[in-house]
Amino acid sequence: MGYQGLQPVILPQGDVDDRETLVSNQENKGKTYQSAAVFNVVNSIIGSGIIDFSLVLLIKGGTLSGTDSYQSLVNKTFGFPGYLLLSALQFMYPFIAMISYNIIAGDTLGKVFQRIPGVDPQSWFTGRHFIITLSTVMFILPLSLYRDIAKLGKISFISTVLTTLIVGIVMTRVVSLGPHIPKTEDAWVFAKPNAIQAIGVMSFAFICHHNCFLVYGSLEEPTVAKWSRIIHVSVLVSVFICMLFATCGYLTFTGFTQGDLFENYCRSDDLVTFGRFCYGVTVILTYPIECFVTREVIANVFFGGTLSSAFHIAVTVVIIMVAMLVSLLIDCLGIVLELNGVLCAAPLIFIIPSACYLKLSEEPRTHSDKIMACVMLPLGAVVMVFGFTMAVTNSQDCTHGHEMFYCFPDNFSLTNLSDSHLQLTTQLPVLNISIFQ
Numbered sequence: 001m002g003y004q005g006l007q008p009v010i011l012p013q014g015d016v017d018d019r020e021t022l023v024s025n026q027e028n029k030g031k032t033y034q035s036a037a038v039f040n041v042v043n044s045i046i047g048s049g050i051i052d053f054s055l056v057l058l059i060k061g062g063t064l065s066g067t068d069s070y071q072s073l074v075n076k077t078f079g080f081p082g083y084l085l086l087s088a089l090q091f092m093y094p095f096i097a098m099i100s101y102n103i104i105a106g107d108t109l110g111k112v113f114q115r116i117p118g119v120d121p122q123s124w125f126t127g128r129h130f131i132i133t134l135s136t137v138m139f140i141l142p143l144s145l146y147r148d149i150a151k152l153g154k155i156s157f158i159s160t161v162l163t164t165l166i167v168g169i170v171m172t173r174v175v176s177l178g179p180h181i182p183k184t185e186d187a188w189v190f191a192k193p194n195a196i197q198a199i200g201v202m203s204f205a206f207i208c209h210h211n212c213f214l215v216y217g218s219l220e221e222p223t224v225a226k227w228s229r230i231i232h233v234s235v236l237v238s239v240f241i242c243m244l245f246a247t248c249g250y251l252t253f254t255g256f257t258q259g260d261l262f263e264n265y266c267r268s269d270d271l272v273t274f275g276r277f278c279y280g281v282t283v284i285l286t287y288p289i290e291c292f293v294t295r296e297v298i299a300n301v302f303f304g305g306t307l308s309s310a311f312h313i314a315v316t317v318v319i320i321m322v323a324m325l326v327s328l329l330i331d332c333l334g335i336v337l338e339l340n341g342v343l344c345a346a347p348l349i350f351i352i353p354s355a356c357y358l359k360l361s362e363e364p365r366t367h368s369d370k371i372m373a374c375v376m377l378p379l380g381a382v383v384m385v386f387g388f389t390m391a392v393t394n395s396q397d398c399t400h401g402h403e404m405f406y407c408f409p410d411n412f413s414l415t416n417l418s419d420s421h422l423q424l425t426t427q428l429p430v431l432n433i434s435i436f437q
Helices: 034-048 053-065 070-114 128-144 149-176 195-206 209-217 224-256 270-302 309-329 334-360 368-393
Strands: none
Touching (some): 053 070, 053 209, 053 334, 053 368, 070 270, 070 309, 149 270, 209 270, 209 334, 270 309
16 A cells, blocks of 8 residues: 555554454455465565564564555554655565576576577577566566466465475485585585675575565465464475575585576586476566565555556566566676665565564563564664675675586596685596486
């Protein structure tokens, strides 16, 4: 609901508890069951990371204020300036995520297309520009034109299944490929001085808050208790998948692990090629959820919360086309993701939900929710300040699209290989070509 003409639904004072519901004024909005909502949340988490306690805190804040969107919650709590700040943050995060999804899809599916028999690897058909344009027009745009996020429940289920297949492939390669990859000297160092930069990237990846009211509103008879159950299931599934994926990937490549794990695998690996295909499809299916959020922000700020059919199509097309054009011009988003994480995601995750709850709640200071909120708020501030400083002063090199050294037959026996700060002292065993078939 937009700031202009904002009419939040005020709940009876005595009924503001876990049994209360947030009433949406969009009567034509479709409803979905808890299982479908779980897949929507898991899809957003897997595409954008793991959610945390603040998601439940955010919905509780909505219950206390009688509001049904992130924007209206902040507007009621901190007024119009807070509303504008949140709108800017809430637009920028998913919009940049859309750009990164385009880039990932283009690069990942490009390597898949190169493996098609009879296709020239240098052909325009395998180029990222063609793939980004094709996926945008053929898949992303039609899915993003839905008006009801509940319709994406089945799409999110497919994405979750594909993610499970990807994890299985990574688990397979840790056994068949891992022993043949040399381990770096500092492979088991837990944290290095620039670890704060990782917090910024993780904040970007782990956020799901911009989607929570959309998914919550799609539930039949939405309540805080029901939402909490959905979040618990979603988090458990997502934590298991993410930890399994990360652990297997790092055990395989240790210090050589790239930001995009699929960059570590050789292009001649047919099993990983199938994994890349699943990954590209998953990213494409996650994209529409982010588009829903950017469109809702624009609708709330400029159109009073409601878009006519014509404006709905026009706004969606403009958002997607701009994101596509930017992604065609950029092929390395390392510094952008870091800055977006510390400047946009950290406030959306840690600071704003905590600040809203602390201002609205009348619980005693010793209440567990208030204690957690008091911890999360300064934590978010620390991540913002130090993360921004580290991202600017210690920018990471972009190693994009390079084939790793162990993929070349001539490098089957390497000693004392130096790769930046990585020093290898182990000899690389002869790789059995069969592990890539």
